[in-house]
Amino acid sequence: SQTIHQWPATLVQPVGSPLSLECTVEGTSNPNLYWYRQAAGRGLQLLFYSVGIGQISSEVPQNLSASRPQDRQFILSSKKLLLSDSGFYLCAWGADRRNQPQHFGDGTRLSIL
Amino acid sequence: AQSVTQLGSHVSVSEGALVLLRCNYSSSVPPYLFWYVQYPNQGLQLLLKYTTGATLVKGINGFEAEFKKSETSFHLTKPSAHMSDAAEYFCALNSGGSNYKLTFGKGTLLTVNP
Numbered sequence: 001s002q003t004i005h006q007w008p009a010t011l012v013q014p015v016g017s018p019l020s021l022e023c024t025v026e027g028t029s030n031p032n033l034y035w036y037r038q039a040a041g042r043g044l045q046l047l048f049y050s051v052g053i054g055q056i057s058s059e060v061p062q063n064l065s066a067s068r069p070q071d072r073q074f075i076l077s078s079k080k081l082l083l084s085d086s087g088f089y090l091c092a093w094g095a096d097r098r099n100q101p102q103h104f105g106d107g108t109r110l111s112i113l
Numbered sequence: 114a115q116s117v118t119q120l121g122s123h124v125s126v127s128e129g130a131l132v133l134l135r136c137n138y139s140s141s142v143p144p145y146l147f148w149y150v151q152y153p154n155q156g157l158q159l160l161l162k163y164t165t166g167a168t169l170v171k172g173i174n175g176f177e178a179e180f181k182k183s184e185t186s187f188h189l190t191k192p193s194a195h196m197s198d199a200a201e202y203f204c205a206l207n208s209g210g211s212n213y214k215l216t217f218g219k220g221t222l223l224t225v226n227p
Contacts, residue, residue, distance in 0.1 A: 090157070098207055
């Protein structure tokens with residue numbers, strides 16, 4: 001069966017520090033991968049998605065970037081964190097078929113001080 | 114453009130009462146619809162999905178939803194609420210386009226009172 005792992009579960013970082021969140025998927029190949037941010041009371045915002053190694057699409061301009069160095073690895077990064085980057089970050093994978101759902105990791109709670 | 118509207122950001126029911134969470138969608142093509150549940154500080158878990166075929170879809174934890182094309186709705190129901198059902202619920206739509214992105218509603222927080 002397929003599983004998705006995200007780490008760390010929680011992270012407290014000072015403003016201006018770098019960020020690296022990692023997500024890996026097991027049990028499937030060539031998944032579509034997604035990064036979402038969830039701010040309190042604002043639902044889910046799609047940040048990035050990827051359909052293959054090295055292929056990244058950005059949904060909104062922001063202080064973050066994403067990379068996909070391997071088929072089942074998706075990384076969310078920032079060079080300098082802002083207070084507004086605080087939130088709950090979720091990674092998801094989906095099969096390359098429209099009738100299939102996305103499957104989510106357990107998320108990372110990021111607090112910026 | 115596609116959209117999902119969840120009526121009621123917060124729904125409160127008594128334990129044992131009917132749960133009804135509303136979802137309306139807008140899509141220019143036949144939609145594929147999903148309901149997810151999120152417990153505090155956890156990711157989203159798929160409850161059920163509608164793709165094609167039977168319009169009444171059964172999911173996990175006793176939930177079901179009915180796709181009504183004429184009403185562009187996909188409401189989630191459960192006959193008898195349990196305390197463990199307290200969570201946030203998201204309706205999501207895939208109406209085509211590139212890379213099978215989902216459009217999510219803003220979520221409904223369900224509170225279950227003893």
